[in-house]
Amino acid sequence: MSPRNRVGMVNNGVLCFQLLLLLACSRGGSSSDPTRRDFGPTYSWHCDGPNDGRMIDTSGYPVMLSSSKPGSCVVTDQVFGGCNAAPPQLSRYKGKKEWQNSNNDDIAVYYWCDFGERTSTEKYGLFTYCINGEWTPIDDECLQECNRQRECSELYESNDGAYDICPLKYGSPVRVYCNMNRDLTLVLRIVRGSDSFSLTKSAAQDKQGSLESDYFIGLKNLIGMHWEGDTPIPHDMVIYEKTSSGQTKEWATYNNLFLNGTGFLVSLGDNTGGLGDVVRDIEGKAFCPEDGDECWWGKYSDMQASFCIGCYCC
Incomplete structure (x- = not known):
């Protein structure tokens, strides 16, 4: 995008x-x-x-x-x-x-x-x-340049599936699921009834889970998708809710998701889709609240659907 x-x-x-x-x-x-x-x-x-x-x-x-x-x-x-x-x-x-x-x-x-x-x-x-x-803390390292595309929308591929991308210009490639029909990148999946991981402050920084079950791309990579040097890159956020049979039930799309360099959610943009304006209350919040240990802008335990940012979730 x-x-x-x-x-x-x-x-x-x-x-x-x-x-x-x-x-x-x-x-x-x-x-x-x-x-x-x-x-x-x-x-x-x-x-x-x-x-x-x-x-x-x-x-x-x-x-x-x-x-x-x-x-x-x-x-x-x-x-x-x-x-x-x-x-x-x-x-x-x-x-x-x-x-x-x-x-x-x-x-x-x-x-x-x-x-x-x-x-x-x-x-x-x-x-x-x-x-x-x-x-003052340092939570980083010196890295070599990662010579791959930043997200799925930049890939020259026609089939949906798992691909390696580089959300961070300097770092290691990250394997993600791509919906090439809509040029979307999976960043978070929550399987109903699953408890394979939790998004605490310490765990949320890096990728965790697997593409076949619960999955999070990691806060560092998520921020990397939204910035190129000092230039912000707003995205769409697409939320899918699925039935127990695996069929898409409803969705919500926000057309101007903008994160700052720490993961603070500056804006969501306008909303469309059958789910309605379901997560408007996360706007203006830090990814990991100061008064708690539950990330995804304080909404992780409430999530009964899959989420994507400039991306597809399944």
Whole structure:
């Protein structure tokens, strides 16, 4: 399915920038330029000095990478440093660089990938920061490019069946079921009465189940289908409910499903089909709610049907 144009929200970024400046002024803090250091083909920018609670106003962190000056150092309530544990690592990283504050505490570590490899989110590398005594998590690895189509709609095949696709540009191929008549990709199937897996926060990140029974493509792959670099790719969501004999009973189609980079469901679009507007309440929710451990936007246990996103479910 071809990408659709989206309108960016530039004003939100401007508002955030203004709020950061107001915060610095209200706390009596002063702004200054971050320190620049050479870092391969770009520069690292570091807020250092006697005040360890300063961040770069355009990133919210004390260290960032940029080829040009990103902004000023402003005072923040966060304290960078004080982590007793070792920092998390980017799996299969090629190299790393560490930064310290004025107390010689580690405040940031950047891991980078080998030449030709990227993270699953297509980054050259990732930061972890020590904020208020805890390291920010890293749940990724350096991967080789996956040279297959992103979803079933991009395959030059005529028969329904199982095919390997690459929802993530960097990673391993994923076997999915394709309905080539409608160019749809199976992302979730729930068999009535089956209890072969549950979509908890820890289990939902990667593919689980089998194409012959309960199946989920995995949150990372699901997000990968909806993004190409920094460009969003909205999809249709098609929901099928089937009878005990295996015949399609009713369905619902949403024509503008849009996920952000964490799986937050921004919009569903308009609804058509015999099932009606059955899942409108998942709009505006995180894939895994903060106050529970049940994913699929908090609806997994309620599902008595098969679901697809830009895809076919059976």
